[in-house]
Amino acid sequence: MSAPQDPDQRVHLELMRLLEAHPEYSQRQLSRALGVSLGKAHYLLRALLDKGLVKAQNFQRSERKLGYLYVLTPAGGKRKAQLMRSFLVRKEHEYEQLQREIAELRAQLDSERPTP
Template identity: 35%
Template structure:
């Protein structure tokens, strides 16, 4: 990842945190970490930074829970970042579409006929669209937070249940939680050569 990509990711994470905080729910840092797929220590670092810049303030709730509220400057910053990332997401869609098509064609050339997605978000939808016309069948998707949902007519199951279903090639289909999902799958015994993602096919 080059320094420009790191800067984009950094501001994107700030935007995601501000967007979650804008909902005005009493959220712990652990809950923010879970929702955004960002390591807990990193969430803490971002929050300290956003507080120091005057974009959010901390509010105490009963039972040692904390809430975070956007300040007027935080609302302005969230809007600014939203506009900034609009063009980024347009580029992300185009690039991700091309990268997934390339990945799926490569898997097809290796004789892969069935795959499983891991991570269900906007990027997973781009991956599914890119899969069409390749002849590879998507069996199901794995995502602990979306288990029980349907994804384009396929079931979404927990990671644990998905791994019990058999040994399939797994395509990581979340940019937000990609690194976390890869680490978890490797920790659960999935071999590195069974895992695929754009940028690391």
């Protein structure tokens, strides 16, 4: 299984996780939570909507007359799980590499220590 190297895949995963937790978020709230511009949040959300991974439903709120709930579709849930697995595999690989690098650096330091 290939890891999501595409930055948009990583952000799509973050967005899908965020939408699961907060389907009522506006695009402005999503952009803030993701740390991206409002235009980028719209672009990312539109891509998920166009792929059928998310659907928008109208709802009424007291502070706004009309808003949307962004809900993952069954296909969106499957895609989120795929992205999470892929992301986890990549992070586990990075963690193992980092552990090896730390061990090598410690061994190098130990070998360079002056002996009394």
